[in-house]
Amino acid sequence: TSLPPYVMVLFGATGDLAARKLFPGLYHLAVADRLPEEFRIIGSGRHSPGSDEEFRDQIRDGLRETVDDLDDDAARTLLERLSFQTSNADDGSELAQAVRAAEEQIAGDTGSDVDDVRRLVYLSVPPSAMDGMIAMLGREEITDRARLVVEKPFGLDLESSRHLDSSLKDVVDEAQVFRIDHFLGKEAVQNILALRFANGLFEPAWDRRSIASVQIDVPETLGMEGRGSFYESTGCLRDMVSTHLCQLLGFVALEDPGTLDEQALRDAKAALFQDLRPLDKEHVVFGQYAGYRDEDDVDADSDVETFVAIEAHVDNDRWRDVPFYLRTGKRLAETRRTITLRFRTPDSSLFDGEPGPNELVLELTDDPKITVDLRAKRPGPDMALARAEMCLDLVDALAAGGDDSHPLEAYERLLLDVLRDDQTLFTRADEVDRLWQVCQPLLDDRPEVQSYEPGSWGPQAALDLPEGGWRLGD
Numbered sequence: 001t002s003l004p005p006y007v008m009v010l011f012g013a014t015g016d017l018a019a020r021k022l023f024p025g026l027y028h029l030a031v032a033d034r035l036p037e038e039f040r041i042i043g044s045g046r047h048s049p050g051s052d053e054e055f056r057d058q059i060r061d062g063l064r065e066t067v068d069d070l071d072d073d074a075a076r077t078l079l080e081r082l083s084f085q086t087s088n089a090d091d092g093s094e095l096a097q098a099v100r101a102a103e104e105q106i107a108g109d110t111g112s113d114v115d116d117v118r119r120l121v122y123l124s125v126p127p128s129a130m131d132g133m134i135a136m137l138g139r140e141e142i143t144d145r146a147r148l149v150v151e152k153p154f155g156l157d158l159e160s161s162r163h164l165d166s167s168l169k170d171v172v173d174e175a176q177v178f179r180i181d182h183f184l185g186k187e188a189v190q191n192i193l194a195l196r197f198a199n200g201l202f203e204p205a206w207d208r209r210s211i212a213s214v215q216i217d218v219p220e221t222l223g224m225e226g227r228g229s230f231y232e233s234t235g236c237l238r239d240m241v242s243t244h245l246c247q248l249l250g251f252v253a254l255e256d257p258g259t260l261d262e263q264a265l266r267d268a269k270a271a272l273f274q275d276l277r278p279l280d281k282e283h284v285v286f287g288q289y290a291g292y293r294d295e296d297d298v299d300a301d302s303d304v305e306t307f308v309a310i311e312a313h314v315d316n317d318r319w320r321d322v323p324f325y326l327r328t329g330k331r332l333a334e335t336r337r338t339i340t341l342r343f344r345t346p347d348s349s350l351f352d353g354e355p356g357p358n359e360l361v362l363e364l365t366d367d368p369k370i371t372v373d374l375r376a377k378r379p380g381p382d383m384a385l386a387r388a389e390m391c392l393d394l395v396d397a398l399a400a401g402g403d404d405s406h407p408l409e410a411y412e413r414l415l416l417d418v419l420r421d422d423q424t425l426f427t428r429a430d431e432v433d434r435l436w437q438v439c440q441p442l443l444d445d446r447p448e449v450q451s452y453e454p455g456s457w458g459p460q461a462a463l464d465l466p467e468g469g470w471r472l473g474d
């Protein structure tokens, strides 16, 4: 690869995200030969996992669990370059030394200048710890030549997110900040742009004249999985809605950015978020699954929401009066990531709009599917109609056309983008600020939390939210 040399510092290196996504992502990049020629990875955190050797063993074991058919050579490429250095918000001096030592090693090995080595600092730490860590990085000058990758949620409300932003601006420029929302790394999400702007079939129909409503539906069967204490301080609105679901809405609804460069795309998304109406409690349902309060690390009287359903509106010429229904929650009946565009019925009296409208359904899984729900004549002597589904498995369809390129997992793609300094798929400060403005009314005046049964589709009130019902469910 032609990437410059890097020293990467991973805070939270012994945590869940690192084990499930970051190390497997780096490993896959190593297999695909997409990592820089020269790099070092320094794991960091408050508690030492033991010697470097023990840390490497722990990461190797993690890789064996998450990666099928682990390639030992590629794993070695990664593990050989891995070490651990404790640090905390008060003391980062040893970490700073370790970073400089790694840079000098690289410079010595390659005969290049220490200043040519870039730094990637991955902050997978809870919101409460974020400001302190950022200040430490600045104090220790670890921020020099660094790209800072910041995990969501970006603050816990408008005020704390502005505080976080000013902590960041104290030590780095916006061009160095990569706010990661891994949904944007999903192939299927980027494909929304391709589908919309490269297809004459869809682009002209992508507005209020043709579309009656939009559903962004991300139910999950998963429960807490040991994340009770994280969830208690976060909740579903912050964990999923103000980030992932709103970003999906942004991709579905933005105006043509003109070009795909990082500024244009993010300008278009930020402009759309300006038109997104602040959420109104009257059109929101919060739910909590029965049994949540018995989960580990969850308060016995908790009223944290594990489910949110929302009717949102975009007040611009393209979308005025088109409701956007958003739904997501834990312990629901299915795990899906679905965007449904419900079309208006044609203005013709031939069929009286029967049997219901067309829908275009995008399944944003790792195996993306597109379904178009059509109306067709039923065979036989009479002119009677029925629904007919046209379902396309995109990977198969592209393979049938001779394309054998491999998808990148979301974190893998986004890590690569940080290394190649491309911010297109990362969230900009103005987007974050506006999305908190949109969500803040629900934090100031929380909707009452309604109980729902695990394995259901959420509280009854949410089922009734969209006119014509949800695409998914019974």
Ligand code: BG6
Binding pocket: 182, 220, 222, 239, 337
């Ligand atoms: C994470 C949330 O950001 O996204 C989780 O914190 C959620 O609560 C997850 O389960 C869903 O991501 P994916 O990639 O599995 O759809």
